[in-house]
Amino acid sequence: MxxxxxxxxxxxxxxxGLYTFQGLNASSFSLLxxxxxxxxxxxxxxxxxxxxxxxxxxxxxxxxxxxxxxxxxxxxxxxxxxxxxxxxxxxxxxxxxxxxxxxxxxxxxxxxxxxxxxxxxxxxxxxxxxxxxxxxxxxxxxxxxxxxxxxxxxxxxxxxxxxxxxMHFEPLTLEIHRMRTAGELGNIKFFQGLSGFRLGDPTQWRVNKALAGGGALMDIGIYALNGCRYMVGEEPVWVTAQETKTDPVKFKEGVDETITFQLGFPSGVTASCLSSYNMNNLDRFFLNGDKGFAELQPASSYGPIKGRTHKGPLDISSDRPQQAVQMDEMAAIILDDKKPVIPVDGEEGVRDLVLIDAIYKAVKTGGMIKLG
Structure with missing residues (x-):
């Protein structure tokens, strides 16, 4: 069989200091x-x-x-x-x-x-x-x-x-997105995204190039990659990237173990991101503006997500699984034509794939890949 x-x-x-529900918009609160x-x-x-x-x-x-x-x-x-x-x-x-x-x-x-x-x-x-x-x-x-x-x-x-x-429906994520959009952080200057974990079973599909198509970047690094776009609120115009591999037996050709990548945006914002299958204690987003900052750590785990800003802790908890919220919201998008705060459509997926292609190209060439 x-x-x-x-x-x-x-x-x-x-x-x-306590930064509670008062800062949340109606959308974030209802999702929570x-x-x-x-x-x-x-x-x-x-x-x-x-x-x-x-x-x-x-x-x-x-x-x-x-x-x-x-x-x-x-x-x-x-x-x-x-x-x-x-x-x-x-x-x-x-x-x-x-x-x-x-x-x-x-x-x-x-x-x-x-x-x-x-x-x-x-x-x-x-x-x-x-x-x-x-x-x-x-x-x-x-x-x-x-x-x-x-x-x-x-x-x-x-x-x-x-x-x-x-994460596009996660309340703390949406609150930071709202703060940035409302100008509460001022002009954005920098984003840092760290995504990774130590991979266990070396026989799993995640380290099989034929099934995974790559390595850590495809699986966990996409959180930092996607996150920099909706946190900054712009599309990158260039990327550079470097790969580090310490275990070529476990991480064979075409399966990346660790990639650091940098992105530049039209306004001059820069982002520095890390994707790894060989490090724990990452999972952090940091967004810095000239009027304040916002941080999530953990930023993309199954929860609870924790965060703080220059105003104090984002002291919010949820009794609903992220996937339950996601499915309710996706039902509304499909059945009611609801427009989400942060897109989740196929075009959004393609934008990430364009950047993944560019990052892998930058790793191979060692140069800056211009986009657009």
């Missing part, structure tokens, strides 16, 4: 303490029933506007177990070969793709062609070319494509 890992490997190789407003429920098929899908599925039990109505996996045992746990009938359980048949299933509105990076491109396009909206985990694809093809396929099908940027 095939395992999910065997199937993924096969597919991958073929695909190659309340379920989404009443409205139609987004019926979601989860694709790829691994570790993160488990977290999403459990969190969705606290979602007011999204529910699991379909399952897609290469492991029959998981389909049976998850089907029983989440009350998904056999007719709404699919494998990777036959999931195109979801086009005939009126109980599924959207597919949430939570598989290794190299599989996203094909699976997103197939889901859109099957007439379903798509939510795709980040990075959306392996490169900007793939990302643009995914966006085009969803547009052609008349379906929305969203990316799993859960």
């Amino acid at each position: 095939r395992t999910r890992r065997n199937f993924i490997q096969k597919m991958g190789l073929s695909a190659l 303490k309340q379920k989404a407003a009443d409205g139609p429920v987004l019926r979601v098929a989860l694709m790829g029933l691994g570790g993160y899908a488990t977290r999403v599925a459990e969190s969705m039990q606290q979602s007011g506007r999204a529910k699991i109505t379909g399952l897609i996996s290469g492991t029959p045992e998981k389909l049976k177990t998850w089907g029983a746990k989440y009350n998904v009938p056999e007719k709404s359980r699919y494998n990777y070969e036959n999931f195109d048949a979801i086009r005939n299933n009126p109980d599924i509105d959207a597919v949430y793709v939570i598989t290794p990076n190299a599989l996203h491109h094909n699976q997103v396009i197939r889901s859109a062609r099957a007439g379903k909206h798509v939510i795709c985990e980040k990075p959306m694809g392996l490169n900007a070319k793939e990302g643009r093809e995914m966006v085009e396929a969803c547009k052609k099908a008349g379906k929305k494509l969203l990316v799993g940027y859960r």
